[in-house]
Amino acid sequence: MMKVEIEESSGFCFGVENAIKMTEEALKSGEEIYSLGHIVHNEVEVTRLKNLGLRTISHDEFRNLKNRKVVIRAHGEPPETYRIARENNIDIIEATCPIVKSIQKKVKDNFEKSGKDVQNLIFGKREHAEVIGLLGQTEGKSILLTGIEDIDKIDFSKPADIFSQTTKSREKYAELIKQIRLRYEKGGYRPGEMLKVNNTICGQVANREPKLKHFSRQHDVIIFVSGKKSSNGKMLYEACSGVNPSTYFISDTTEINKQWFDKVSTVGVCGATSTPKWLIKKVAEKIQMLDSKKD
Known part of the structure; x- marks a missing residue:
């Protein structure tokens, strides 16, 4: 049986985790909650929050918005954004990473x-x-x-x-x-x-790079899970593939190719600081399921 292991430090960094929690809490009120840009550079997590009621808007749409609640994501915003918010009576939910x-x-x-x-x-x-x-x-x-x-x-x-x-x-x-x-x-x-x-x-981001390199050396195949727009994801994927050529970049379980695991003993699953842990676990479970079907 093939061994599938999740790298323990993978998943949201503190800043993103905090922004997601604040957003989920705000959505519980039942009010219309907007996010200025995608709350995180991960399409799967963005879709999950959209299904909970979060509405993502562009900066152009933000300029025309009035009397609403808007989440400022972990990446932060320039002073101009806060000026517009004051003028348009927008209630800012401040989720900028500390x-x-x-x-x-x-x-x-x-x-x-x-x-x-x-x-x-x-x-x-x-x-x-x-x-x-x-x-x-x-x-x-x-x-x-x-x-x-x-x-x-x-x-x-x-x-x-x-x-x-920071990333x-x-x-x-x-x-x-x-x-x-x-x-x-x-x-x-x-x-x-x-x-x-x-x-x-960011120390949390920087320290993850050597951990992922070490993890990648220990496995035959690495499945790296990240949104395609994530800068951090691109950087960490390159770190993994640099030490293990059998590293594959995916954004969701639908992109897994069972041929990657032919004659493979160990598979490592890891991801970016913008990748939710639940998605990494879902990917690991899917790989394990594919392996069990081979028997």
């Missing part, structure tokens, strides 16, 4: 203190909700770096402070910082004086 909230404050305070003299650098994914929220803290005056290919946007004759989206890879952040320091050095500046590094990658 870690994201503290980074937003840090970016804002840093920008207000340093002004035009210091460049604010944000390492993150373009158009990601959390990144939009961070850029909004500096009135859009921060420099977005999606990777090393963007470092020419930096003026290396001026000092800079760098922050990261980025620590390795990629470290490599970006290394390249920026080298460029300052090349220009005749002392990197330690010119670049202030803020360690804003």
Whole structure:
């Protein structure tokens, strides 16, 4: 019989879990509850909450909404969103992750203190909700770096402070910082004086990467469960597939291919910080069921 094991740390991170709980609690009132954007980057969980009554709206729809209750998801929002809410008498259900909230404050305070003299650098994914929220803290005056290919946007004759989206890879952040320091050095500046590094990658997310790598090495096949729009999912999937080539990305049980498990002894099931534990368990049960049918 094939052994199917779930990686114990997989499932929602604290911030997402808190946002889901707050949303479920609000829905119990029977009132119309809206989410500004998908509450989580997982299509299956979004559908579950939709069936409970949650209505997802875009930012354009939000601008025209009045006198309603709206959930601000874990990714956070820029100040502009709160201004619109005040003007339209919208009751905000604040579910921004506390870690994201503290980074937003840090970016804002840093920008207000340093002004035009210091460049604010944000390492993150373009158009990601959390990144939009961070850029909004500096009135859009921060420099977005999606990777090393963007470092020419930096003026290396001026000092800079760098922050990261919470769900980025620590390795990629470290490599970006290394390249920026080298460029300052090349220009005749002392990197330690010119670049202030803020360690804003979430510890819970960062610690999951080595755990998943270790888990992936221990199994013949890895089934990675995540929404297709999840940045964290993409990063963690790459971590798993990097150490185990027999890693398969799925979003739901319908995508499981029984041929993946031919002549396989052990299967590991894991997922992103935006993947609900119930879905990971459902996937593991389906794989076990397919195996029992072979006997």
